[in-house]
Amino acid sequence: xxxxxxxxxxxxxxxxxxxxxxxxxxxxxxxxxxxxWDPRRPMWTMTVxxxxxxxxxxxxxxxxxxxxxxxxxxxxxxxLVQDDALSPGPGSPPRDGPPEPQLxxxxxxxxRSVWGRGEPGISWRxxxxxxxxxxxxxxxxxxxxxxxxxxxxxxARSCGATINDALLWSWGQAVRNVLREDGQGDARxxxxxxxxxxxxxxxxxxxxxxxxxxxxxxxxxxxxxxxxGITRSHKRRIAGWTWWLxxxxxxxxxxxxxxxxxxxxxxSITTMLTNMRGPLAPPAILGRRVIRAIPLAPLVGNVTTMxxxxxxxxxxxxxxxxxxxxxxxxDRLAQGVREELLAVCGFSSQ
Numbered sequence: 001x002x003x004x005x006x007x008x009x010x011x012x013x014x015x016x017x018x019x020x021x022x023x024x025x026x027x028x029x030x031x032x033x034x035x036x037w038d039p040r041r042p043m044w045t046m047t048v049x050x051x052x053x054x055x056x057x058x059x060x061x062x063x064x065x066x067x068x069x070x071x072x073x074x075x076x077x078x079x080l081v082q083d084d085a086l087s088p089g090p091g092s093p094p095r096d097g098p099p100e101p102q103l104x105x106x107x108x109x110x111x112r113s114v115w116g117r118g119e120p121g122i123s124w125r126x127x128x129x130x131x132x133x134x135x136x137x138x139x140x141x142x143x144x145x146x147x148x149x150x151x152x153x154x155x156a157r158s159c160g161a162t163i164n165d166a167l168l169w170s171w172g173q174a175v176r177n178v179l180r181e182d183g184q185g186d187a188r189x190x191x192x193x194x195x196x197x198x199x200x201x202x203x204x205x206x207x208x209x210x211x212x213x214x215x216x217x218x219x220x221x222x223x224x225x226x227x228x229g230i231t232r233s234h235k236r237r238i239a240g241w242t243w244w245l246x247x248x249x250x251x252x253x254x255x256x257x258x259x260x261x262x263x264x265x266x267x268s269i270t271t272m273l274t275n276m277r278g279p280l281a282p283p284a285i286l287g288r289r290v291i292r293a294i295p296l297a298p299l300v301g302n303v304t305t306m307x308x309x310x311x312x313x314x315x316x317x318x319x320x321x322x323x324x325x326x327x328x329x330x331d332r333l334a335q336g337v338r339e340e341l342l343a344v345c346g347f348s349s350q
Contacts, residue, residue, distance in 0.1 A: 009042060016047040022054040026294070029060050030140040033296050037064055059285065065298075069196050069206040070276045076202050082283035126267040130179055130187050133302045134325050135264040141327035143334035144294055145318040149311050151345040158348040159221050161228035163316070164275050166344045168193060168231070169224045171307050172213025174336030175271055178329050187270070189213045192303075193231075194274040195238060207246065209234050210269055221347045263301030271305045272297075278312035292317070299323045305333065316341075 020028045028049055037043045043064035050057050061077055068076070127133075149163075156166040172189045179187045190212050197205035211231055214223045253259040274297055282290045294317055295308035304326040309318045318341070320334045 007040075007042065013041060014045050016045060017050070018047060019050045019052065022051050022056075025049060025051060025058055026142050026144070029058075029294070029296060030142045032060050032062050033140060033298065034138050035062075043067060056291070057288075062296075065204065065206075067204070068202045069204050070194075070274065070295075071196050072202045072205075074276065074278065078279060078283055081285050083285065083287065127188050127190050127270055129267065130184055130270065131182060132175065132179065132270060132305050132326050132329075133267070134304060135302050136299045136304050136323040136325060139324045139327075140299070141322040141324070141330040142296070143320045143330055145320065145334055145338045145341070147316050147318070147338070147341045147345060149314050149316045151348070152316060152341060155344040155347040156224070156228075159225040159228060159344075161224050162231075163311070164193065165224065165228045165231055166341065167273055167275055167307065167309055167318070168211055169213060169227050170337050170340030170344060171271065171273055172211075173216070173340050174333050175305060176213070176215070177336050178332050181332070182329075186215050189270045190268065192269040192272045194272075207238065208272075209238060220343060224344065224347070266301060269303065271307075272303055273307050273309070275309040276311075278310050280313065282313055295319050297321065305329075307337065 018028060032045070032047055035045075044067060045060075045062050047060040047062070048057060049060060059081070061073075063073055067073070152163055152166055156163055159165075161169075168191050172191055176187060176189050179185070190210050192208045192210055195207045195209060209231075211227070211234065214226050216223060218226075250259060253262050274295070276295065278293055284290070290312075293310055293312050295310040296319060297306060297308040299306060299321060304323040306321050307318055308321065309316060311317075318337060320330060320337060322330045322333070326333075
């Protein structure tokens with residue numbers, strides 16, 4: 001349960017202003033993401049970045065995950081800062097992104113969502129050690145990729161897949177190709193994808209599921225279709241009570257002083273992905289329309305690479321993030337995921 005503790009709020013600390021060149025904006029945002037939190041203060045900041053050489057400005061919102069999950073923070077932020085509250089209306093495109101499981105009041109009779117019984121394509125064996133799995137150190141390398149949302153949606157739908165499936169498939173192939181180029185063969189790639197429960201409140205209702213990305217042993221469209229079948233099967237077995245069990249497991253590790261050791265040596269996932277649906281139309285802040293929104297997410301444990309995606313209007317912005325341990329591969333990863341996503345966009349015309 002949430003526990004709110006009243007504390008004094010110093011807005012001079014939480015609301016900040018910086019100046020940067022247009023080409024340095026992502027580095028400034030990555031630097032804000034790297035700043036440590038002060039546990040004596042509410043864990044959020046809002047930074048206005050002036051960009052004199054472009055005539056634009058940026059707003060960087062940062063908050064600790066303990067406050068809320070991504071969708072509820074985005075909803076609260078838009079309600080706070082935008083001029084007009086925007087909500088999906090009649091004729092809105094179908095919601096396509098992270099799955100939205102319904103939470104029941106009591107657990108199902110068999111804990112299949114914990115152990116993965118009967119899930120085709122889901123295996124719980126340890127993955128081989130690769131160069132992208134090593135303890136992360138502070139700092140971020142960041143690149144962004146943009147694709148048309150409509151074309152990606154049509155390409156994914158032609159394979160019976162969702163946009164989230166297309167991201168999983170594209171990111172998994174990009175990581176595997178980089179590892180192959182670095183002499184690590186066709187490594188088994190397991191992606192952890194975030195899952196959130198839809199709610200009208202601000203809260204942290206988040207979990208994840210692990211998806212092994214198929215190796216290219218068939219046409220790409222067939223490979224994406226097979227991955228979509230795996231994720232559909234796994235989504236049906238997601239139950240909210242398993243997230244509570246997971247939280248207790250990590251709480252026990254922390255109590256024993258083994259949390260850091262565990263997350264820095266885990267061998268169950270290769271990389272991570274988070275995908276969130278943004279507003280259907282660009283919001284306006286203080287009379288100025290938002291022209292671009294870029295999602296950022298932290299790297300933890302020994303997962304040195306991840307992607308964060310955010311859709312807004314007709315564009316999908318994908319941020320590729322690497323810790324210093326994998327920073328040399330950032331351009332290859334970004335180029336790889338761009339090519340794979342564009343390939344999915346072309347599936348609808350095949």
